[in-house]
Every structure is written in C-alpha cells, then in structure tokens.
Amino acid sequence: MAAERSSASDGAVIEVAGLWKIFGPRSERVLACSDKDLDPAALREKTGCTAAVRNVSFQVRPGEVFVVMGLSGSGKSTLVRCLTRLIEPTAGEIRIGGEDVGSASPARLRELRRHQVSMVFQHFGLLPHRRVIDNIAYGLEIQGMARADRYRRAREILTLVGLDGHADSYPDQLSGGMRQRVGLARALAVDPQVMLFDEPFSALDPLIRRDMQAEVMRLHREVGKTMVFITHDLSEALKLGERIAIMRDGSIVQLGTAEELVGAPVDDYVADFVRDVPRSHVLSLRWICRDPESDEHLDGPVLPADMIIRDAIPASTASARPIRVVQGDELVGVVDRVDILTAMTSDAGAPAVHAEKASA
Amino acid sequence: MSAPAVPVTAPQGTLRLPRWAVLAGIAVLFTVGYLLYRGTGTLPHDDEAAPFLFINDARETIDAGRNENPLFLYLINYLRLFTAGLYDLLEVGLTALGWPGLIGVMGALGWLAGGWRIALLAAAGFVSFGVLGLWEASVLTLALIVAAVLLALVVGIPLGIWTGGSARVRRLITPVLDVMQIMPTFAYLAPMVLFFQIGPASATVATLIYALPVTIRITALAIEQVSPTAIEASASLGATRRQTLRKVQLPMARETIALAINQTIMMALSMVVIAALISAPGLGSDIVRGLSRANVGFMLPAGVAIVIMAIVLDRMTMAAARRRVSDRVSYVAAGMLALAGLALAAVLPAEFPEEWRISFAGPVNDAVTWAKFSWYDVTTAIKNISSEALLNPLQGLLTSAPWWLVAAAVLAVAWWSSGVRPALTALGCLVAIALLGLWEHGMETLTTVLVAVALTLLIGLLLGIAAARSLRFSAVQRPLLDAAQTMPAFVYLLPALALFGATRFTAIFASVIYAVPPVARLVEEGIRGVPPTVVEAAVSTGSTSGQLLWKVQLPMARRAILLAANQGIVMTLAMVVVGGLVGAGGLGYDVVSGFVQRTDFGMGFTAGVATVLLGIMLDRITQGADRRPSP
Known part of the structure; x- marks a missing residue:
C-alpha cells in the first residue's frame, strides 16, 4: 500500500522493502518456512523466536518527516535500528541515498553512520564523563576531525539548539530537556542527510515535550533534514508527521497522512487508535463536503478542499449560505453549518464516524 | 527457615510432604545406619598414603628435570625468572629511595590521589612502619604486592574487558573464576612450589593468581554496566569498536575499574601474609612465625603494619577513583613532597633511626598473659x-x-x-x-x-x-x-x-x-x-x-x-x-x-x-x- 502513495520512488532517500527481523535461535529457518506468518504468541510457542519486524516496506522522500508510530513492543524501535544495522535485519532490502545498506562492508557502514545518518535516542545516550561541547563534537571526533575545527562546528550547533553558555557543563548538570537538546545537537553536528529519532521525547515532561516538538519542527524548517521519527504518542505523530506509518506486531497496518489515518482508518485497530483525535482539527473540508441539494443556493463563500474543518468556522458563521468547497477551479461539493457542527460533535468521541466517511 | 512450608509440586498420587520432612527422614536414616554400622568402614589417617608418596615422587622428578624438561626450560623457568626479576627490581628500587624518599613519594602519590588528607595519611602510615621497627619488612611486602598487583592488572584488566564485552567469553570464563574464588588461599601455594620453587617468585605468582579473579570480575562488571544507549549512540555515529571502547566504555567504567584495582590490592595484601609459608619475604613471615609460636607480642606489630598498609592503599585508590582531574596545585605540591623526601634521604641515615622506634612486644605479651589469666x-x-x-x-x-x-x-x-x-x-x-x-x-x-x-x-x-x-x-x-x-x-x-x-x-x-x-x-x-x-x-x-x-x-x-x-x-x-x-x-x-x-x-x-x-x-x-x- 505504501508503494502507490510515494510514487516518486526514484527520489526516495530511504527505501525499505520486505524487511524482517526475527529474534531468537535459528531465525533464518523460521523465515524460510511458513512459521513466519504465525501470530506472535504462536510463533514464540513453536520456535522460541520473536518476529519484531515483519515484512515492512516503505519509502521516505527527501526532506520529509516520516513518523513510525505504535505501542510498545510493536517493533518500531527495532525497525529504526535496522535502518543503519545497529540491529542486523534478518531479511529484506534497505537503501539509503541509493546505497544498499544490507550489503555494505563494516567500513562502508561506518562511513554511512558517520556522514549520512545520525540518531537521537530516548534515553539520550550522552557520555557523562564529557562536557556538553565534547558530547556534541563526539561524532566529529571519531571521524578524525581536528580539535579546533570540531569545536567550531560544535559551537555553531550549540547555538542552533539554544544551549549557548552550557558548553562546559557536564550532562548531569542539565535538565532532561536540555540533555535531549545535547543529543539533538550531537546528531546534527555531523551534518547528516537523514536523522533518526527513537522516541526522543517520551522521557520528558509534557510541557518540555511540547517545546522540543516545536524545536524539531523549527530545525526541520531551518536545516531541512529528512527525518524518521519513532513515537508511541499519537498527538506527537499527528503534529510532526507528514506521513505516518502505524505499526502493530511488527507490521505496518496503515501508512498515510494524518488526514487519511483519521478519516479512513483501514481497520478497527487504527480506528481505535485515532478515535479520540478531534476530527475537526485534522480532517479537511474534503472529508465532509457533499453534493449540493437541489434547493441550495450555490453563491456562498468559497473555500479550498484542503482547509482544515476548524478553520472553516469563521466563514460558516459569517454567511448563512452553504460553503462551496473547491479544488482549484472545480467544485467538489458544499458544506453547511450543520455539516461542520456534526463533524465537531464527533470530536467528543461520539461513534457517528463511519457514515460520514462513506461520503468521502 | 520457618517460612510456611510450601508443598513441593509433587507428582500426582504421592503424598505431599512438607520440605523439612525429607531432611528429617535423611537424619533418621543416617542415625539408624550409624547405630548399625558404627566403627566399620572408617578410613583412618595414614601419613604414608599412596597419593602422598606419589606427589613426593613427582616433586623429586620435577626438581630433577627442572633444567631438562622443555616445559620448564622454555616456559616456566622464564616465567620464574621474569617474576623474580620484576620483584627484585621493585625491591631494589623501593629500597634505593631510602625511607625518607619512600615516605615522600607515597605522600606525593597520596596528594595526587586525594589532596592533602590522603597525603598525610599515606606519609603517616609509612612513618609508622619505621616506628614499629618494621621498615625493611614493610618495603619487602610492598614490593611483593606491587609486583603481584601490576601483573594481575596487566593480565586481568584486558581479560576483564574482553569478558565484559562478549557473552561467549563470559560463559567460558565464569566457571573458572568460580572455582578459583572458592579455593582456600592455602591451596594455591603447593602447586606454586612445585613449579616456581620456594621464594618471592612463587609468592608473587600465588598472590597474582589469588587476586586475579577479582580483577577480572569487577572489570567485566564495569564494562557491562556502561549504559547500552551510550554505546549504541557511539555506534550510530560510526565509531569503530576500538573507538567506542576507548572513548565511551573505558571512561564510563573508570570508577568501577578503580574499584577493581582497589580490590585487587586488598586481595593481594591478604595473600601476601599466607605466602610467607612459601618463604615470601616481608611482614608475613613475622606473622607466620608469631602464629606458629603463639607469640602475640611478636606478630602484633606486623599485623598492625599490614592493617595500616591496607588502610593507606585502600584510601589512596578509592580517592583516586573519585577524583576527576588533578589541578596544577596538586602536581606542584606532590612534586615538592617527593623531592623533599628524596633530599632528606641523602641527608638522614639510611636506617630508620633506632630512637624513633617503639617496641611493644613485651607489654603486649604481658597484656595477653593477663587477659588469659583473668x-x-x-x-x-x-x-x-x-x-x-x-x-x-x-x-x-x-x-x-x-x-x-x-x-x-x-x-x-x-x-x-x-x-x-x-x-x-x-x-x-x-x-x-x-x-x-x-x-x-x-x-x-x-x-x-x-x-x-x-x-x-x-x-x-x-x-x-x-x-x-x-x-x-x-x-x-x-x-x-x-x-x-x-x-x-x-x-x-x-x-x-x-x-x-x-x-x-x-x-x-x-x-x-x-x-x-x-x-x-x-x-x-x-x-x-x-x-x-x-x-x-x-x-x-x-x-x-x-x-x-x-x-x-x-x-x-x-x-x-x-x-x-x-x-x-x-x-x-x-x-x-x-x-x-x-x-x-x-x-x-x-x-x-x-x-x-x-x-x-x-x-x-x-x-x-x-x-x-x-x-x-x-x-x-x-x-x-x-x-x-x-x-
């Protein structure tokens, strides 16, 4: 399902096809036979193995923020580690920047990790015996960059992440949010093409988490890196992700934009996930517009189809006439106050969702 | 255990007995058996038992073949010469410093390790060896300990790092360490004599072997304890395994490795006394002699000296472990202390002055006698x-x-x-x-x-x-x-x-x-x-x-x-x-x-x-x- 959406597969930074990771004894043999399709409990019972990633395929476009979201144990952390072979995948193909990661030599793999892909970790992974500046410069240091050069670069990044004045502190003197800024800075310092985030903010307080999310969005605007972001927090996923892959038991159950997930969940699992999301905050007018009734006047305000429902409220209150929803010059349908109010009522978790979806 | 007896998950059909019933049953059977067969099937001691004679013969053969057998000629003799050489070198070196020099150097090391307090402790501790009239014996013991500990660290730390980094090595090495650690100290000595003869070399090796499991174990633990995220972060940035080891694992394990060194020294100290049984020089021989004569006054000073040495070395290494970096002031102070000691060594008499010594063998023996009687x-x-x-x-x-x-x-x-x-x-x-x-x-x-x-x-x-x-x-x-x-x-x-x-x-x-x-x-x-x-x-x-x-x-x-x-x-x-x-x-x-x-x-x-x-x-x-x- 992923392939048809990202049609620009030639330009993808990361291409993953048929990726498997099975932990346990004789994992190759499990993969070779039909055992691999058993459900997790049965697989564990029969072979002692755990399939953490099952036949996952997706592509990430340059400059995109791609979010992988799922509950704990769904395999998302394993998946992101497989991308640079921090965990060795059992089967499948991974290409980063067109290069086949799976067959890369250890030296080549190190080059990839040093220059193209860097990672931010949930528990920061800072080195407590080094000052902040040395932590940030660590990646440059192991590349063999001279001290003066790497400090100059590290100071730039320090400013970029807003940690000026903390260069000589030790990690244990910083708060959690500041520590993760250091982790972010360390990953940024090597000027990678792709940044991987493994639940970077889940160990932080809610307020600080919001700041850090804003920070990542700002950095994404400023430096324009391709980002793969792992999270178990749906609101974080919806806020950051241009496209979101929802994982369950090692497989991707749905991949799409926030709108698509909320508007058209493929199964009950995804529907259950997105049930509490305020639909009017995510869905656009396209999802609720309908064909005009014969007696309706078609001279109301005109709004684009991809406008978020919530943003259409001022226009609908200003005019009693139905809003005309257009895509370019073409009329897609109309939306009146009742439609908007209905959409907003369902925000409260009312089960009246599926009927409207049909109209989409 | 008076915890409520939990029924063992017994197979169906059998009676469920409380756990202690089994033990009681064994006791009853044993008593019955004892009453029936008492005095039969005993194995009285015989000084001339076949295994003893066999070992005696083996020793004769080994002693005779010491310079012909290739194993000895090309390996063990070299090991013996090397260890003996190391010990001699340390002994000569430490003695050459003279007593003021050694006190100054210990003070300097103490200062580097933990500032003036530790410096004072170290210097005072070493002065007390002279005061106890045990300067020479203490220096010999120190030389033996330093030799054994150096070797234990050279062998043990790399092995520990290897063990800590690889589950396979750990599985291999753990049972060996287990056996080494439940071996009573005494058991090490006899084989040492067989291979390295009596003297400082075999004492050093015995001490080394005794201390080694601790070195390996704690170092391995130190490496294992390093946060996996930090290691992963390092790997994710493209560090080689060597880079990760040198820049992440070792610095983060530093304090625990210092603890390993500390414990190695402590183990060596307790072994050094026992090694006196195979003619290790130093304080141990006084203690062993005092023990075998039940002469408390004779061995007490040596015992006190060992304890003081243990305290000094313990505090020094622990302080060194905690310290992040030494500043310039401590380098200067330490240098001055060492130089002062060395300068004094040139001036003061080579022997620790007689009049500064305190002998309390007499009063101690009196006290012991009094205690025994009263x-x-x-x-x-x-x-x-x-x-x-x-x-x-x-x-x-x-x-x-x-x-x-x-x-x-x-x-x-x-x-x-x-x-x-x-x-x-x-x-x-x-x-x-x-x-x-x-x-x-x-x-x-x-x-x-x-x-x-x-x-x-x-x-x-x-x-x-x-x-x-x-x-x-x-x-x-x-x-x-x-x-x-x-x-x-x-x-x-x-x-x-x-x-x-x-x-x-x-x-x-x-x-x-x-x-x-x-x-x-x-x-x-x-x-x-x-x-x-x-x-x-x-x-x-x-x-x-x-x-x-x-x-x-x-x-x-x-x-x-x-x-x-x-x-x-x-x-x-x-x-x-x-x-x-x-x-x-x-x-x-x-x-x-x-x-x-x-x-x-x-x-x-x-x-x-x-x-x-x-x-x-x-x-x-x-x-x-x-x-x-x-x-």
Whole structure:
C-alpha cells in the first residue's frame, strides 16, 4: 500500500522493502518456512523466536518527516535500528541515498553512520564523563576531525539548539530537556542527510515535550533534514508527521497522512487508535463536503478542499449560505453549518464516524 | 527457615510432604545406619598414603628435570625468572629511595590521589612502619604486592574487558573464576612450589593468581554496566569498536575499574601474609612465625603494619577513583613532597633511626598473659562447652561413621537442597577426598567448618536483622563492618590467639569474626530490599513487627539470606584452613606441615586439593538453594 502513495520512488532517500527481523535461535529457518506468518504468541510457542519486524516496506522522500508510530513492543524501535544495522535485519532490502545498506562492508557502514545518518535516542545516550561541547563534537571526533575545527562546528550547533553558555557543563548538570537538546545537537553536528529519532521525547515532561516538538519542527524548517521519527504518542505523530506509518506486531497496518489515518482508518485497530483525535482539527473540508441539494443556493463563500474543518468556522458563521468547497477551479461539493457542527460533535468521541466517511 | 512450608509440586498420587520432612527422614536414616554400622568402614589417617608418596615422587622428578624438561626450560623457568626479576627490581628500587624518599613519594602519590588528607595519611602510615621497627619488612611486602598487583592488572584488566564485552567469553570464563574464588588461599601455594620453587617468585605468582579473579570480575562488571544507549549512540555515529571502547566504555567504567584495582590490592595484601609459608619475604613471615609460636607480642606489630598498609592503599585508590582531574596545585605540591623526601634521604641515615622506634612486644605479651589469666574462666568455659557440646560429638560422629554412610547423607542433602547435578558433584568431591587418603582429616576440618558456619550464620542473621530493623543500630554497625572487611584475613587470628591460645576453637573464633561482616551485610540488604509497598501493605493489614519479619521480610529476603549462607561457608572454610597454623588440626595442619617438612610435601599438596574439594562440596550443597523457585 505504501508503494502507490510515494510514487516518486526514484527520489526516495530511504527505501525499505520486505524487511524482517526475527529474534531468537535459528531465525533464518523460521523465515524460510511458513512459521513466519504465525501470530506472535504462536510463533514464540513453536520456535522460541520473536518476529519484531515483519515484512515492512516503505519509502521516505527527501526532506520529509516520516513518523513510525505504535505501542510498545510493536517493533518500531527495532525497525529504526535496522535502518543503519545497529540491529542486523534478518531479511529484506534497505537503501539509503541509493546505497544498499544490507550489503555494505563494516567500513562502508561506518562511513554511512558517520556522514549520512545520525540518531537521537530516548534515553539520550550522552557520555557523562564529557562536557556538553565534547558530547556534541563526539561524532566529529571519531571521524578524525581536528580539535579546533570540531569545536567550531560544535559551537555553531550549540547555538542552533539554544544551549549557548552550557558548553562546559557536564550532562548531569542539565535538565532532561536540555540533555535531549545535547543529543539533538550531537546528531546534527555531523551534518547528516537523514536523522533518526527513537522516541526522543517520551522521557520528558509534557510541557518540555511540547517545546522540543516545536524545536524539531523549527530545525526541520531551518536545516531541512529528512527525518524518521519513532513515537508511541499519537498527538506527537499527528503534529510532526507528514506521513505516518502505524505499526502493530511488527507490521505496518496503515501508512498515510494524518488526514487519511483519521478519516479512513483501514481497520478497527487504527480506528481505535485515532478515535479520540478531534476530527475537526485534522480532517479537511474534503472529508465532509457533499453534493449540493437541489434547493441550495450555490453563491456562498468559497473555500479550498484542503482547509482544515476548524478553520472553516469563521466563514460558516459569517454567511448563512452553504460553503462551496473547491479544488482549484472545480467544485467538489458544499458544506453547511450543520455539516461542520456534526463533524465537531464527533470530536467528543461520539461513534457517528463511519457514515460520514462513506461520503468521502 | 520457618517460612510456611510450601508443598513441593509433587507428582500426582504421592503424598505431599512438607520440605523439612525429607531432611528429617535423611537424619533418621543416617542415625539408624550409624547405630548399625558404627566403627566399620572408617578410613583412618595414614601419613604414608599412596597419593602422598606419589606427589613426593613427582616433586623429586620435577626438581630433577627442572633444567631438562622443555616445559620448564622454555616456559616456566622464564616465567620464574621474569617474576623474580620484576620483584627484585621493585625491591631494589623501593629500597634505593631510602625511607625518607619512600615516605615522600607515597605522600606525593597520596596528594595526587586525594589532596592533602590522603597525603598525610599515606606519609603517616609509612612513618609508622619505621616506628614499629618494621621498615625493611614493610618495603619487602610492598614490593611483593606491587609486583603481584601490576601483573594481575596487566593480565586481568584486558581479560576483564574482553569478558565484559562478549557473552561467549563470559560463559567460558565464569566457571573458572568460580572455582578459583572458592579455593582456600592455602591451596594455591603447593602447586606454586612445585613449579616456581620456594621464594618471592612463587609468592608473587600465588598472590597474582589469588587476586586475579577479582580483577577480572569487577572489570567485566564495569564494562557491562556502561549504559547500552551510550554505546549504541557511539555506534550510530560510526565509531569503530576500538573507538567506542576507548572513548565511551573505558571512561564510563573508570570508577568501577578503580574499584577493581582497589580490590585487587586488598586481595593481594591478604595473600601476601599466607605466602610467607612459601618463604615470601616481608611482614608475613613475622606473622607466620608469631602464629606458629603463639607469640602475640611478636606478630602484633606486623599485623598492625599490614592493617595500616591496607588502610593507606585502600584510601589512596578509592580517592583516586573519585577524583576527576588533578589541578596544577596538586602536581606542584606532590612534586615538592617527593623531592623533599628524596633530599632528606641523602641527608638522614639510611636506617630508620633506632630512637624513633617503639617496641611493644613485651607489654603486649604481658597484656595477653593477663587477659588469659583473668579471663581464664570465661574463655575456658566457652572453649570447653563448645568442644564438649558441639565439636567432639560431631567429629566423633563423622569420623566413626562408615564413609559410605556420610557420603550417602551428603548426596541426599545436596539432592534435596540443590538438585541432581550439584549433588553428584558434591558426592564426587567427597569420594575424591577419601581416595586422596585424607578422609579423617577432612572430616575433622568439616566439623570445624560446620560449627563455625553455624555460629557465623546465627550471629550474622541476628546482626543483619537488628540492623535492618533499627537505623540507629545500622549506623553504628556499618563503619565497623566496613573496617572489618578491609582487613586481611590473618589479622583476625590475633585476638583469637590472644584469648584462646593455640586450639581448634581459635580457628573457629577467628573465622566467625572474619565471615560475620559479609553475612550481616547481605542479610541487612536483603531485608531492606523488600519493596516498601509490600511492607506498607503488610502493616496496613495490622501485622505486628514480629509478623512482618517472619511472614514478609524474611521469606522475601530468602535469596539474600541463602547467598549470605553460601558466602559465609566459603569464607569460613578459607579461614578454618588457615587455622591449621594455630592448632585447628585437620587439613590446614597438613598443608602447613607440607611446607615445613619436605617429606610431608605430598600430604600438604593433597590436603590443599582436599580443601578445594571440600569447598566445592559445601558450595554445591548451598548454592542450589537460591535457584529453587521462590515461594
């Protein structure tokens, strides 16, 4: 399902096809036979193995923020580690920047990790015996960059992440949010093409988490890196992700934009996930517009189809006439106050969702 | 354990017996067997047993072939020459500094390690060696320790790093370390003599081998403890394994590795005394001589010197571990201290001045005599009651029972407590002791160990429970336990010897003081480790504090208590064997006499092996207990 959406597969930074990771004894043999399709409990019972990633395929476009979201144990952390072979995948193909990661030599793999892909970790992974500046410069240091050069670069990044004045502190003197800024800075310092985030903010307080999310969005605007972001927090996923892959038991159950997930969940699992999301905050007018009734006047305000429902409220209150929803010059349908109010009522978790979806 | 007896998951159809019933059954069967077969199938001791003679012959052959056998010619002789060379070099070097020079250098190292306090401690400690009249012996001991510790670190730290980084190596090396650690110190010595002859070289190697497991284990632990995220972060940035090791793992493991060095030094210190039995020079020889003559006044200064050296080296290494970086001031201060010492060395007489020395052998012996006489009633009563009520009957039982009955009992108990495989191992050890011709002495030692362990566990449990229940008691007890654990094992023989003279009970007394601290500490930690929510829940249902202890805390601390028992047994065994020096008899005495008389070498050697077997047997009987599913 992923392939048809990202049609620009030639330009993808990361291409993953048929990726498997099975932990346990004789994992190759499990993969070779039909055992691999058993459900997790049965697989564990029969072979002692755990399939953490099952036949996952997706592509990430340059400059995109791609979010992988799922509950704990769904395999998302394993998946992101497989991308640079921090965990060795059992089967499948991974290409980063067109290069086949799976067959890369250890030296080549190190080059990839040093220059193209860097990672931010949930528990920061800072080195407590080094000052902040040395932590940030660590990646440059192991590349063999001279001290003066790497400090100059590290100071730039320090400013970029807003940690000026903390260069000589030790990690244990910083708060959690500041520590993760250091982790972010360390990953940024090597000027990678792709940044991987493994639940970077889940160990932080809610307020600080919001700041850090804003920070990542700002950095994404400023430096324009391709980002793969792992999270178990749906609101974080919806806020950051241009496209979101929802994982369950090692497989991707749905991949799409926030709108698509909320508007058209493929199964009950995804529907259950997105049930509490305020639909009017995510869905656009396209999802609720309908064909005009014969007696309706078609001279109301005109709004684009991809406008978020919530943003259409001022226009609908200003005019009693139905809003005309257009895509370019073409009329897609109309939306009146009742439609908007209905959409907003369902925000409260009312089960009246599926009927409207049909109209989409 | 008075925890409610949990029915073992018995196969269907059988009667469900409480666990202790099995034990009672074994006891009943043993008694019946004993009454029926008493006096038959005993294995009385024979000084000329075949294994002893075989070892004697082997020694003759090895001594004769020392310069022909390729193994010796190309490997062992070189090792011996190298170790001896290293020791000589250190000895010459340390002596050449002169006493003011060495004191200055130690002060300087102390300053670098932890500022002026540690510098003062180090300098004062070394001055006290001179004051005690033991300057030369102390320098020799220091040289031996430094040689052994250097070698242990050179071998142990890389091995530890390797072990910590690889699960496969860990699986391979752990059983070896286990065996090395339950070997009583004595057992190392005889093979050393066989290969490296008597003298500093074999003493260094024995000390090295004794200390090595600790070095490897703690270093491996240090590497394992490094946060996996930090390692992963380093790998994710493209670091090579070497870079990660050098820049992440080693710096982050630094404090624990310093602890490994500290513990290595402590182990070396306690071994250095025992190594005096194979002519290691230094303080140990004074102690051994004093022990064998039961002369407390003679050995006390040497004992005090060892303790002081232990404290100085312990505080220095611990301070060094905590320090992040030394500033310029401490370098200057340290340099000046060292230079001052060296300059004084050129001026002051080469020998520590006579008039600064204090001799207290006389007063100490007087005090000991006084104590013996004035407390005669008490000490004799303790000694006699324990001998009559516990030691003699138990020893009589074990030595007059048929060997197969004892072996069957051991098998049954080990099976009951630990399972089939440990039981078979325990049985194998016991049979091997019989085959070595050391049954009777082995049973004597076993008696002493059992009594000492019973006392150790009783006292340790009481102290541990008291400490866990009262913060104030714990606060008083903790520093005492800390101090007790830094002291070399031998030191404990001193007060025991002063109070009880050279008897079997001396060894028991010493081993109880030696083994109680870790037992008490493990018990306390186990009880304190019970989650507060569980305690709160128990209190909220209205438990009295006694009910809380018996029904919640002790059952939940079961693992820690069993571990304490295991530790207590291993430590007690080590000490009881050492007690052979002060009249404990049994295997320990055989080992000692093996070093003293060439004709007894074979017996000493086999007795050393037998102590190891005894240790493994006791370990297997107890260790399985904590692997049983918790109630």
